[in-house]
Amino acid sequence: MSLLSDTGKYVLLMKRVLVAPDRWKMFFRQFPKELEKLGLQSLPIVAIISVFIGFIMTMQTKLNTSNPLLPVYTTGLVTRDTLLLEFSSTILCLILAGKVGSNIASEIGTMRITEQIDALEIMGVNSANYLILPKIIAFVLMMPFLVVFSMALGVGGGYFVGILTNIMTTGDYLIGIQYAFIPYYVFYSLIKSMLFAFIISSVAAYYGYYSYGGALDVGKSSTNAVVNGSILILFFNILITKLMLN
Amino acid sequence: MIEVKNVDKSFDGNHVLKNVSAIFETGKTNMIIGQSGSGKTVLMKSIIGLHRIDKGRIEYDGRNLPDMQMKDIRILRREVGMLFQGSALFDSSTVLENVMYPLEMFSDSSKEEMVERARFCLKHVSLAEKSFNLAPSEISGGMQKRVAIARAIALQPKYLFCDEPNSGLDPKTSLIIDQLIHEITHEFDITTIINSHDMNSVMEIGENIIFIDKGKMAWQGNKGDIFHVDNEALNGFVFASELFKQVKKANQ
Numbered sequence: 001m002s003l004l005s006d007t008g009k010y011v012l013l014m015k016r017v018l019v020a021p022d023r024w025k026m027f028f029r030q031f032p033k034e035l036e037k038l039g040l041q042s043l044p045i046v047a048i049i050s051v052f053i054g055f056i057m058t059m060q061t062k063l064n065t066s067n068p069l070l071p072v073y074t075t076g077l078v079t080r081d082t083l084l085l086e087f088s089s090t091i092l093c094l095i096l097a098g099k100v101g102s103n104i105a106s107e108i109g110t111m112r113i114t115e116q117i118d119a120l121e122i123m124g125v126n127s128a129n130y131l132i133l134p135k136i137i138a139f140v141l142m143m144p145f146l147v148v149f150s151m152a153l154g155v156g157g158g159y160f161v162g163i164l165t166n167i168m169t170t171g172d173y174l175i176g177i178q179y180a181f182i183p184y185y186v187f188y189s190l191i192k193s194m195l196f197a198f199i200i201s202s203v204a205a206y207y208g209y210y211s212y213g214g215a216l217d218v219g220k221s222s223t224n225a226v227v228n229g230s231i232l233i234l235f236f237n238i239l240i241t242k243l244m245l246n
Numbered sequence: 247m248i249e250v251k252n253v254d255k256s257f258d259g260n261h262v263l264k265n266v267s268a269i270f271e272t273g274k275t276n277m278i279i280g281q282s283g284s285g286k287t288v289l290m291k292s293i294i295g296l297h298r299i300d301k302g303r304i305e306y307d308g309r310n311l312p313d314m315q316m317k318d319i320r321i322l323r324r325e326v327g328m329l330f331q332g333s334a335l336f337d338s339s340t341v342l343e344n345v346m347y348p349l350e351m352f353s354d355s356s357k358e359e360m361v362e363r364a365r366f367c368l369k370h371v372s373l374a375e376k377s378f379n380l381a382p383s384e385i386s387g388g389m390q391k392r393v394a395i396a397r398a399i400a401l402q403p404k405y406l407f408c409d410e411p412n413s414g415l416d417p418k419t420s421l422i423i424d425q426l427i428h429e430i431t432h433e434f435d436i437t438t439i440i441n442s443h444d445m446n447s448v449m450e451i452g453e454n455i456i457f458i459d460k461g462k463m464a465w466q467g468n469k470g471d472i473f474h475v476d477n478e479a480l481n482g483f484v485f486a487s488e489l490f491k492q493v494k495k496a497n498q
Contacts, residue, residue: 023351115334122294122407123348124323 010206016128017136017205030134038100038135038201039142043149045099046092050150053087054079054157062167075168076176079158081185088150089189090237093196096146097229101204104135105225108208109218117209132205136198143197144190151186188244195240196233203229247272248293248405248437253302255285255292262288263299264461273435275428275451277442280458281483287409289458290441294326294407295319306405324352327398327436329408329427333390335382335397341368342378345397352401367396371426388419392426399430406431408440412447424450445484448472457483 021027062075108131111117120127155177162170204225211221248270255263262285270276270293280286291297293304295311304311306322314322335344345364349355355363368378371392377385382393391411398406408427412420428451431438442448448455449469457465459479467475472484473493 026351114332114337115330116336118296119328119330119334119336121296122323122326122328123351124320124326125351126320 009210010203013128013132013206013209014202016126017132017202019126019129021129021133022126026130027134030130031138034134034138035142038103038139039146042096042099042142042146045095046146046150047153049092049095050083050088050153051157051160053091054083054154055161057082057087057154058158058161058173059165059167062161072168072172073176073179076158076173077179078176079173080155080177080181083151083154084185084189088147088154089193089196090233092147092150093143093193093200093233094230096197097200097204097233098226100139101200101225101229102222104201104204105208105211105222106218108132108205109211109221112209112211113214113218128209132202132209135205136201139201140194140197143193147190147193148186151189191244192237192240195236199232199236200229203232247307248439249303249305250289250293251303251305253289253292253304254300255288255297256300262461263292266302266458266461266463268456268463268466269454270437270439270456271454272437273432274453275431275438275440276454276456277440277448277452278456278458279442279448279452279483282443284458285461286441286443286458290407290409290439293439294328295323324401325404327401327403327406329391329394329398329406329411331410331413333382333387333394335390335393337382340379340381341373341385341393344382344393345400348397348401363400364396367400368393370399370430371396387414388416388423391415391419391423395423395426395430399434402434403436406436406438408438408442410441410443412442412444417446420444420446421450427451443483445486459483 058075058079061078065074065078108117111131117127117131120130158177159170159173162168162173204222207221207225207228208218211218250266250268250270253263253266254261266285266289278286278289288297292299293311295304299312302312306325309322311319311322335341336347339347342361342364345367346360349360349363353360365375365378369375373389373392373396377389382390385393406427411423411427415423424447427438427440430436440447440451449472452469452472455465455467455469455472456463457477457480465475465477465480472480475481
């Protein structure tokens with residue numbers, strides 16, 4: 001029952017959000033701030049995680065595929081495709097669901113409990129549209145850049161395995177990352193991540209917008225935003241993979 | 247003028263407002279008073295349209311709010327200013343930006359005109375110029391209330407709502423805020439509705455007082471009459487403090 005009611009409330013909220021802003025001037029004033037806050041400020045965490053995951057993924061693949069029958073490029077190929085297909089889109093979005101999702105839910109939730117949203121409504125402003133639309137659009141547009149950035153750093157991280165350890169040569173790795181490359185995987189990954197960005201930002205905004213009570217309740221909204229956003233990402237990952245790769 | 251006629255409002259079977267009728271006059275400080283939990287906040291939120299009422303009429307100069315579509319309610323709300331209990335200033339903006347916000351959202355004035363109007367409003371509420379570029383968190387509670395009043399009057403509203411304007415303020419600052427609301431009401435001929443349980447405010451600026459008891463409109467009058475009413479609930483509310491007991495004794 002709660003799932004149905006939450007879904008209904010979410011759809012009604014999105015109906016208010018996804019309309020033309022009352023004033024484009026105000027939208028474009030808010031939009032760059034959101035690009036910076038949700039996108040640019042996520043770069044450090046994306047960079048750190050991507051480099052280390054690329055590094056460890058290459059190491060693990062090499063150490064666990066020591067069969068001489070496997071070609072030398074196996075490690076590079078596996079690392080590249082894992083990063084392209086899942087890590088830099090799905091896993092990265094699960095991480096960002098924590099960072100960006102909690103940020104959005106707590107910001108909007110605090111505005112709700114301190115009556116700032118009521119103040120906007122009393123002024124005659126469509127508060128849902130004014131507060132949520134710039135966040136959704138900014139995050140959806142920033143996500144492809146974050147994904148490409150993550151792919152590049154992840155593959156780059158793997159390259160350092162060859163330099164910093166003696167378990168494989170950089171030459172083998174470079175052959176692997178170029179072997180049988182399918183550009184469609186990048187397209188698939190970008191489309192998928194944009195859908196996930198919409199899920200993260202809109203679900204977090206929903207939980208924040210309908211917060212009530214005090215600081216403790218904003219914390220609960222934030223947790224719900226991260227947990228439910230992550231579950232939806234996993235669910236839609238299966239759906240979109242079936243649609244785009246089958 | 248705002249007229250409330252036979253308004254009922256329930257939450258999950260809990261009947262909060264019971265057939266409430268009242269008239270809030272233009273150019274006067276109309277006060278809704280009552281004990282905590284009496285339904286005065288629900289009444290105010292119903293009048294503004296934050297709660298949808300179950301039954302009755304809420305007429306803004308003849309325009310019935312419950313009959314309006316959301317689009318029309320938004321247009322009506324541009325004629326409304328509101329002072330919230332916690333001020334509800336946007337904490338990511340400066341004091342000046344807070345006051346400019348409604349102007350930027352709804353007026354077609356140039357940037358310079360908007361800044362000028364915002365500065366005029368802030369000066370009107372006696373806020374020092376050095377505070378204009380500070381964040382709301384960097385100014386005192388009393389100053390925040392002044393900024394909230396300045397923001398509420400920026401678009402020259404016809405209706406001003408104040409929810410517990412003195413909450414969290416010391417008696418002297420409360421008096422200043424009360425007087426400010428009173429002055430603005432008369433100067434701009436606004437229909438002001440103040441939700442309060444502060445008897446000092448009532449005696450200071452209450453020109454039309456509506457007493458709500460257990461969800462019902464129990465009395466309507468002015469501050470001159472309030473000491474001489476034969477209403478047990480109202481007397482219990484008015485003479486709850488030692489100060490007003492002494493005033494009553496002195497009057498007798």
